[in-house]
Amino acid sequence: MDYQTLRHNCPTWQDYINHDFVNQLAAGTLSTDSFRHYLKQDYLYLIHYTRVMALSVYKSDSLAQMRVGQAGINAMLDLEIGMYVDFCKQWGIPLEEVENTPESSATIAYTRYLLDAAMSGSLADLYAAIAPCLMGYGEIGKRLKAEGYQDDNPYQSWIDVFASDEFQDVTAQNEAHINTLLTGATASQEKKFQQLFDTAARMEVNFWQMALDLS
């Protein structure tokens, strides 16, 4: 089994990648309220996600596996969370306000699901569960870049992070890593990988919808 098989078999993948939130953001027409809501919830999400990445280091057997986890942690803390901190500055949102925002149900469901999968499963299970997150945003960044950018898009720096060579390098490294981890799995292990992947992708759709609904 490999990453492309998981992606291909996932029933909600296209709903995730082509969600209205993403298309409105790319067109620059997304309401600022929705983006603000997303910004705060995604910041909270990324804190938990980084903890999952740290668990990937804990579950690693080799230095090479640990380094993949390390690159993921760096991408979160330096690239993604760094970008949100900049957005907060630019939009006049104090960081304490973000950190004290109550988590939405969609945020709690997704982050705790990932943490549980990471804690209770194998390293391969962990990567099957986090693959939609990292790989999906990489795919979105690549697509938006290929489609060409709108002038004066207030959300351009969000797109730039996911379209950047740095982020694309991390996703390419992760795809290779996932493929190695999934190789030689038994049928029951493959079933579990797909379930983890599909559930996470479903939660990604809910996450975009939460931002559009301000829920």
Ligand SMILES: Cc1ncc(CO)c(N)n1
């Ligand atoms: C909900 C969600 N999924 C994926 C990413 C990409 O890391 C993100 N920032 N937020």
